[in-house]
Amino acid sequence: MDWVVLVVSGLLEAVWATALARTKGFTRWKPTVVFGVALVASMVGLAVAMLTIPTGTAYAVWVGIGAVTTAVWAMVTRAERATVTRVVLLAVLVGCVVGLKVVA
Numbered sequence: 001m002d003w004v005v006l007v008v009s010g011l012l013e014a015v016w017a018t019a020l021a022r023t024k025g026f027t028r029w030k031p032t033v034v035f036g037v038a039l040v041a042s043m044v045g046l047a048v049a050m051l052t053i054p055t056g057t058a059y060a061v062w063v064g065i066g067a068v069t070t071a072v073w074a075m076v077t078r079a080e081r082a083t084v085t086r087v088v089l090l091a092v093l094v095g096c097v098v099g100l101k102v103v104a
Helices: 002-022 028-051 055-076 084-103
Strands: none
Touching: 002 028, 002 055, 028 055, 055 084
């Protein structure tokens, strides 16, 4: 169950990172609220997961999920270019995250 909480928290990291970019320096209130709620929920979920998952593993998986999801979302929405190199490197990152889960 803690792994599910960790994955959801990682996805929420992508939500707050994306919302942060849309706040325009916290001048737009809707993305600012989304940012704040997602940030708190993501951190609480990470803290809960770390009760049973080793800190280094939990943090690496959380960051990996957030980074990959944020980058993929940026490519899907065409905010950033999708290149072969970028996709391969993201796939390697996913492989590392899965590997951490397997050995934890």
